[in-house]
Amino acid sequence: MSKAPRRPPQLRGRVFRGSVAVSRGLLTRNDLRSSAWRPLFRDVYADAKVSITHVVRCTAVGRWLIPPEAAIAGRAAAGLYGCGTPTASDPVDVLIPRDARIGPATGLRVHHGEIDPDDILERAGVRVTSPARTCWDLARWLDVIEAVVVIDAILARRLTTVSALREYALNRAGRRGWRSLLRAVDLADAGAESPQESRTRVRLVLAGLPRPETQWIVAERGRFVARLDLAWPQFKVAVEYDGLWHDDPEQFHRDRRRLNRLLGGDWIVLHVTGKRLRDDFDGFLAEVRAALRARSRSSW
Template sequence: MKVPRPLPEPFASLPFTLQEAADAGISQRRLRHQGLGRPSRGLRVPTPTDESALGQQIRPYTQVTEFAAASHASAFLLWQFPGFLPGSDLPLLHISRPDAVAIMRRPGVKGHRGQFFADEITTLHGLLITTRVRTWLDCARLMSIDEITVVADHLLRIPRPELEDRSEPFATMDVLEDMLDRHKGTPGIRKARLALEQARVGADSAPETRLRLALAYAGLPEPELNAPTVLGPGVVRQPDLSYPEQKVAVEYDGEVHSDPARIIRDITREEDYARAGWLMVRISKLHMEDEAKGGVRKVRRALRSRGWAAGWKEK
């Protein structure tokens, strides 16, 4: 059996369109070889495909069809939004087109249509994709209000330039509100509006947002989020959530806190709070189970020990 000549990169490892192959001088005979998968008309995929990243898989579909962009669950994953979107674990590529053209109908593709403004489509590593804010709205109808809030907090978060390659948030409250005003009546918009009412700037992670919401539902006062707190000369900490009046700091310790070096830093952190007369409440993944009831109890008791009182009963 004659072995075909290897395809040049990137055709040897990434999905591509027949037009791209023709432009690169690859013969029709080579493209008919059985070693290339044919997921849909006008597309070829080198085997194996299991290792192809989502963006690499979806890009040819947006190239072979006009006015097409990755959207919904695919965009949710590509933007690395926190939380879980129902259906995002299914092997479907989500692609949107304007409502003035036909919906995409190809094997393995979930087609969508909608009204798109020019600034709601962007590129990610060369892939046409709905913007983060438009993706947030598109996915809202499948998510709970709290999970929509988690993503909103993620978009609003002020980045740390020393740790990230950006200095501006992905979105502002005005930008999110404008997106909702543009698309009145779209599925999920009511939930998105309710989520935006409880979104806040300052949460650094999804667990922090979920804990903040659980505390609010339990009737506890609203905490400050990652606010710089002076604990002594030259000692400034940024607790995940804090209650300056009661001097209670709440820190969520994720898996990264199991690192030996991090453990040492956490001990130093706790000592800093203690010397300044602050009470530190450490919350773990275990406290976040069952709608964070364990975390709520722990914070409530800490606040009560510092003089806070409200009309509640201990559960």
């Protein structure tokens, strides 16, 4: 019968440095190779019974793998703020001062840059870039659509405001990325309720269409009829993103019933799915443009 792996009570349910556990006599190097422990990074291990999330990995990085003046940044920082849903296997973005260096570590995405004193906050014992700095880095590191997706979520959680982000960018005029942040902020909208809604809106605007309203409420004689993901109320044209929430059949039917009432009135409601955005955005764009043209005298 094989011997059960050693699981000292001091390490159960914990994430720890392997070298520290060995130096204290809790484990041997061979013990660390057993099924009881899961390697996360170089010399960082977790009890195999611990559920490893992106937050757990960010916490380990912040505590043990980066210098004190560095911080969790970018999408990883946004995830710590509850914005976005990074998976456990996604790389952890870290921001390091220009003159600092860290050893190679699989699973990290290292960025060097100037860090202002107000750019770093502490969250649950981990240094993380402030919401404003996080938005700036996202605007520098991602394409504008993906940057706006996360900035929308940060705005929706009221971690910062559009005016505060504009001021942050203007105060850094001349530094790399300040114009990118202004552009992303001009496209951002706290009303977006999902990443795909954000992507749909930004892609339509970048294609030259007028900016739609988000989560537009349609009422009839003071009574609620429907809430529309994206709407041009002056033209009574709307776009609805059909997403994963349609796994709830009852919700699907309730929403479609409301939309059918709109279709029976003066509204044109166009539906789009993730597959359509990915494979046939140009076709969808043509449909939206045609609907807007039919309701206006513009030549978008």
